[in-house]
Amino acid sequence: MNSMGEAFSAAWQMLAGFDAELAQIVGLSLQVSITAVVIATLLGLPLGAAIAVGRFPGRQSLIVLLNALMGLPPVVVGLVVYLLLSRAGPLGSLGILFTPQAMVIAQTILIAPIIAALSRQTIEDAWREYDEQLRSLGAHRLTAAMTLIWDTRFSLLTIVLAGFGRAAAEVGAVMIVGGNIDGVTRVMTTAIALETSKGDLPLALGLGIVLIGLVLLLNALAAIIRELALRRYG
Amino acid sequence: MLPLELHELSYAVGDTQIIRGISARIEAGPRTVILGPNGAGKSVLMRLCHGLLKPTAGRIIWHGARNGDVRRHQAMVFQRPVMLRRSALGNVMYGLKLAGKSRSECELRAMDVLEVVGLAQHASRPARVLSGGEQQRLALARAWALGPDVLFLDEPTANLDPSAAQDIESIINAIHASGTKIIMTTHNLGQARRLGDEILFLSNGRLKEHAPIDRFFREPASTEAAAFIKGELPWQ
Amino acid sequence: MAIARGANAGAIIRGATLALVMLGVVQGPVVWAQQKSITVASTTSTENSGLFKHILPLFKNKTGIDVRVVAQGTGQALDTGKRGDADVVFVHDKAKELALVKDGAFVNRHDVMYNDFVVVGPKADPAKAGGGRDVVAALKKIASAKAPFASRGDKSGTHSAELRLWKAAGIDVADGKGSWYREAGSGMGATLNTAAGMNAYALTDRGTWLSFKNKADLTISVEGDNRLFNQYGVMLVNPARHAHVKKELGQLFIDWLVSAAGQQAIADYKINGEQLFFPNAAR
Numbered sequence: 236m237n238s239m240g241e242a243f244s245a246a247w248q249m250l251a252g253f254d255a256e257l258a259q260i261v262g263l264s265l266q267v268s269i270t271a272v273v274i275a276t277l278l279g280l281p282l283g284a285a286i287a288v289g290r291f292p293g294r295q296s297l298i299v300l301l302n303a304l305m306g307l308p309p310v311v312v313g314l315v316v317y318l319l320l321s322r323a324g325p326l327g328s329l330g331i332l333f334t335p336q337a338m339v340i341a342q343t344i345l346i347a348p349i350i351a352a353l354s355r356q357t358i359e360d361a362w363r364e365y366d367e368q369l370r371s372l373g374a375h376r377l378t379a380a381m382t383l384i385w386d387t388r389f390s391l392l393t394i395v396l397a398g399f400g401r402a403a404a405e406v407g408a409v410m411i412v413g414g415n416i417d418g419v420t421r422v423m424t425t426a427i428a429l430e431t432s433k434g435d436l437p438l439a440l441g442l443g444i445v446l447i448g449l450v451l452l453l454n455a456l457a458a459i460i461r462e463l464a465l466r467r468y469g
Numbered sequence: 470m471l472p473l474e475l476h477e478l479s480y481a482v483g484d485t486q487i488i489r490g491i492s493a494r495i496e497a498g499p500r501t502v503i504l505g506p507n508g509a510g511k512s513v514l515m516r517l518c519h520g521l522l523k524p525t526a527g528r529i530i531w532h533g534a535r536n537g538d539v540r541r542h543q544a545m546v547f548q549r550p551v552m553l554r555r556s557a558l559g560n561v562m563y564g565l566k567l568a569g570k571s572r573s574e575c576e577l578r579a580m581d582v583l584e585v586v587g588l589a590q591h592a593s594r595p596a597r598v599l600s601g602g603e604q605q606r607l608a609l610a611r612a613w614a615l616g617p618d619v620l621f622l623d624e625p626t627a628n629l630d631p632s633a634a635q636d637i638e639s640i641i642n643a644i645h646a647s648g649t650k651i652i653m654t655t656h657n658l659g660q661a662r663r664l665g666d667e668i669l670f671l672s673n674g675r676l677k678e679h680a681p682i683d684r685f686f687r688e689p690a691s692t693e694a695a696a697f698i699k700g701e702l703p704w705q
Numbered sequence: 706m707a708i709a710r711g712a713n714a715g716a717i718i719r720g721a722t723l724a725l726v727m728l729g730v731v732q733g734p735v736v737w738a739q740q741k742s743i744t745v746a747s748t749t750s751t752e753n754s755g756l757f758k759h760i761l762p763l764f765k766n767k768t769g770i771d772v773r774v775v776a777q778g779t780g781q782a783l784d785t786g787k788r789g790d791a792d793v794v795f796v797h798d799k800a801k802e803l804a805l806v807k808d809g810a811f812v813n814r815h816d817v818m819y820n821d822f823v824v825v826g827p828k829a830d831p832a833k834a835g836g837g838r839d840v841v842a843a844l845k846k847i848a849s850a851k852a853p854f855a856s857r858g859d860k861s862g863t864h865s866a867e868l869r870l871w872k873a874a875g876i877d878v879a880d881g882k883g884s885w886y887r888e889a890g891s892g893m894g895a896t897l898n899t900a901a902g903m904n905a906y907a908l909t910d911r912g913t914w915l916s917f918k919n920k921a922d923l924t925i926s927v928e929g930d931n932r933l934f935n936q937y938g939v940m941l942v943n944p945a946r947h948a949h950v951k952k953e954l955g956q957l958f959i960d961w962l963v964s965a966a967g968q969q970a971i972a973d974y975k976i977n978g979e980q981l982f983f984p985n986a987a988r
Contacts, residue, residue, distance in 0.1 A: 432894030
C-alpha cells in the first residue's frame with residue numbers, strides 16, 4: 236500500500252528531524268492527557284473505593300450509572316463543556332474556552348467515570364477476598380479501603396493507563412472545547428483530523444503512527460515499573 | 470473477656486437455618502475444639518463469636534469486656550491465609566499499626582514474633598511468595614503479635630501437608646502456653662485429640678455435646694458423635 | 706533495611722512525577738497570561754488553505770499580538786462570535802454577515818479579499834458538465850445525469866453558495882438526497898475526501914482545492930462564472946454586547962487586514978506560483 240509506506244516515511248522524517256512543531260504538539264498532548272488522568276484518578280479512585288466497600292441505599296443503581304458513564308461519547312462531553320464554558324454560558328466569565336485548561340476539564344470528565352467504575356470493580360473483588368481478614372484485624376471501612384487501594388495498586392495502574400489511553404486517543408471533546416488553535420490547543424488527534432481534512436493522508440497517518448508509538452512507549456514503561464515492583468512486593 | 474456465654478444463638482441466611490439455638494459457656498483455660506462434619510456450622514459459629522457475622526437470634530456475651538471493641542482482644546486465623554501485598558514483616562506490622570502502636574514498637578514486636586515462629590529470615594520477603602505452610606505460620610504470627618485474649622482458628626491446617634501442619638500445631642500450643650485462649654475448629658479427629666482439652670461437637674447447626682476430651686472420645690453422648698468418631702479413618 | 710530503601714525510591718519517583726505534572730499544569734496559564742492575543746473565529750477553508758500560516762506571523766511581528774484562529778464552519782464561526790467566544794470573525798458569507806451586523810451582533814465589518822469557487826469532478830466527466838464557464842448549466846447537467854455530487858451540508862459559506870446556485874438552476878436537491886446528492890455534513894477538506902473517494906462532483910473554493918493533497922481522480926470542471934465569486938469579510942464582535950471583547954486589539958487586526966500591508970500579504974500568498982486570494986478591501 237503506497238500511502239502506508241509514505242506514512243511510515245513521513246513519521247520517520249518528523250521524528251528524525253526533531254520537527255519543532257511536532258514536538259510542541261506531542262508535548263501539549265501529553266500535558267493535557269496526563270493532567271486529565273491525574274485529576275480523574277484523584278477524583279475517581281476514592282469514589283470507586285468508597286462504593287466498593289460501602290453499603291448504602293441506591294448503591295446498585297449508582298454502580299449501573301457509573302458503568303454506563305464509561306461509554307460517554309467524547310463529542311457529547313465536548314459539546315456540553317463547550318456550552319458551559321462559552322461566554323454565553325454559566326461559566327463564561329472564567330474565559331477558559333479554547334484553552335488547554337478547557338481540554339483538561341473535558342478529558343477529566345470523560346475518563347473519571349472509567350477510573351471510578353473499573354477501580355470499583357477491582358477493589359470490590361479484592362474486598363471479597365480480604366473482607367473477613369481485614370475486619371478481624373480491626374480495620375474500619377475507611378482504613379480497609381485505603382489498604383485495598385494499596386494492595387491492588389498494580390491493577391489500578393493498568394486502569395489509570397487505560398484512562399490515559401482513552402484521553403490521548405479522543406478527538407471529539409478536545410476539538411470542540413479547544414478549537415484546534417495552531418500552537419495553542421492543537422494536539423495529536425486534532426492535528427491528525429486537520430491533516431486528513433487537508434487531504435494530506437500520509438502526514439495524517441504518520442502523525443497517527445507517532446501517537447500510537449507514544450502510547451506504546453508509555454505502556455512499556457509502566458510494564459517495566461510493574462515488573463520491578465512485583466518482584467519487590469509480590 | 471472470658472467466660473464467653475452463648476444464649477440460644479441462631480443464624481439463618483434467607484430460609485436456610487445454619488445455626489439452631491446454640492447455648493454454651495466457654496471458660497478461660499482449656500483449649501476448645503469445635504468438632505463436627507462438614508456443613509455442621511463450625512465456621513459460621515466461630516465467625517459469630519468473633520463478630521464477623523451478626524446472629525439472627527440469641528445473644529453472645531463476653532464477660533468483663535466493654536461493649537465497644539470486643540474484637541480488639543481477639544484475633545482469628547482462617548483456613549486460607551490472606552496476605553497483603555507487602556513483606557512478611559509488613560503483614561505482621563499491619564495489625565499492630567491498626568492497634569495504634571508506634572512504628573518502632575510495631576517493628577520490634579513483629580520481629581520478635583517472627584523469630585518465635587521461625588520466619589525471621591523471611592522478614593523482608595514479599596509475603597505472597599512464601600509457601601502455604603509459611604504463610605499460615607505468618608498468619609499465626611500476625612494474630613499472636615496482637616496479644617489477643619482469645620485466638621480463633623478456622624481449620625488452620627486443612628490445606629497443609631503433614632509436616633507444615635505439625636509446625637502450625639506446635640505454634641498453637643506455644644500460643645496457648647503463653648496464656649491465650651484457643652478456640653479452634655477442625656474436622657480431623659487426630660488433630661482434635663492432639664490439640665483439644667474440651668470438645669464442642671456440632672451437627673446440623675446444633676450443639677450436640679460439650680465435654681472434656683477424654684470423656685468425649687470414650688463415651689460420646691450423642692449418636693451423631695459416635696458415628697462421626699467411628700466414621701473417621703484412623704490415619705487422618 | 707531493604708523495605709525502607711524501597712519505600713524511599715518509590716517516594717522519590719512519585720514526588721518527581723507529581724512535580725512534572727504540576728509544572729505542566731501551572732506553566733500553562735502562566736504562559737497564557739503573558740501574551741497579547743485575540744481569538745479569531747474563521748472558516749476551515751481559510752485555515753486549510755494555509756493563508757493564516759502565511760499572514761499571521763507578519764501581523765505578530767508588527768504588533769506583537771498573537772492571533773489565535775479557531776477554524777470552524779461559517780455557521781459555527783458566526784455562532785461563536787455571537788456568543789462572545791471570539792473577538793473577531795473572518796468568514797465568507799456576506800449576506801449573513803451583513804444581516805448580523807444589522808442585528809447588532811457585530812460591528813465594523815469590512816470586505817477583505819475574494820476568491821472564487823470552482824466545481825470539481827471526475828476526469829471522466831460522466832455528466833458532461835465540464836469545460837464551460839456556466840456553472841448553472843453544469844449543475845443542470847449533473848442533476849439530470851444523476852451523477853454523484855458531494856455537498857458540505859453544514860451551513861457553511863460554501864454550502865450557502867452551493868444552495869444558491871442549485872436554486873438558480875431551478876433544481877430541488879431534496880429530490881436527490883440519498884441517491885446522487887450526498888450531504889457529507891463536513892468541512893471542505895473532509896467533503897473533498899468524500900468526493901475523491903466516490904468520484905463525485907463538488908463545489909469548493911479555489912484556495913482549499915489548490916492546497917488539497919488528495920485530489921485522486923478529480924479535476925476542475927467549471928470555473929470563471931461570475932456567480933462563483935466568493936467574498937470574505939472581517940468584523941468585530943460587538944463590545945456593547947460582550948464587555949470582555951478585546952476591542953482595541955481586535956480592531957488593530959481588522960485595520961491591518963484592510964491596510965496596504967495586510968492586503969499585500971494576502972496577495973503574496975501563493976501555492977505553486979498560483980495566487981489563492983485577491984485582496985479587495987475598500988480604499
